[in-house]
Amino acid sequence: MTAKGTFDTANWTPQPPFDDRDGVTLGLVTLDKAWHGDLTGTSVVTMLIATTPVETSRSYVALERFEGTLDGRTGSFVVQHDARGDGGEQSVSVRVVADSATGELRGLRGEIGIAIAPDGTHSYTFDYTL
Template sequence: MTAKGTFDTANWTPQPPFDDRDGVTLGLVTLDKTWHGDLTGTSVVTMLIATTPVEESRSYVAIERVEGTLDGRRGSFVVQHDATADEGERSLRIRVVADSATGELRGLRGEIGIVVAPDGGHSYTFDYTL
């Protein structure tokens, strides 16, 4: 099955870097999301970020708990993010953590793809099984 829609981000909260040397910075950021479309609800993202002296080379990993309704089924689930940018060449994988879903979403598996529009808006495609 496939769910589609958009999401908004808010409350981007960076913590002071926990490691900063030789132009490479390691930090922690939290943010909130509101999901719209086939997936409606909210989530909190906790991410570890690595930035480098090259503006277009960076990385992040994150854990995100989503609470809401997916195609009429209510519950929560956790996703894991793995993202890199190598001089602008980007890679992003967001997967449901196995057996993390609750409520009517128990058994959920899948991957979420994200597209960032030129105006900064975000849309998603969530390919999943229940």
């Protein structure tokens, strides 16, 4: 099955870097999301990020807990992010953590694709099984 929609981010809260040397910074950021469309609800993201002197070369890993509804089914689940930029080439993987879903979403598996429009709008396509 496929769910589609948009999401907004808010409350970006960076912590002071825990390692900062030779132009490479390691830090922690938390943020909130509001999901709209087939996936409706809220989530909290905890992200570890690495930045380099090259603006387009950076990386992050994150865990995110969603609470709300997916195509009318209520529950929660956790996703794991793995994203990297390499001199302008970007890749991101956002996958449901196995057996993390609760309520009517128990058994959920899947991957979320994210796109960012030139105006900054974030959209998603969630390919999943239940």
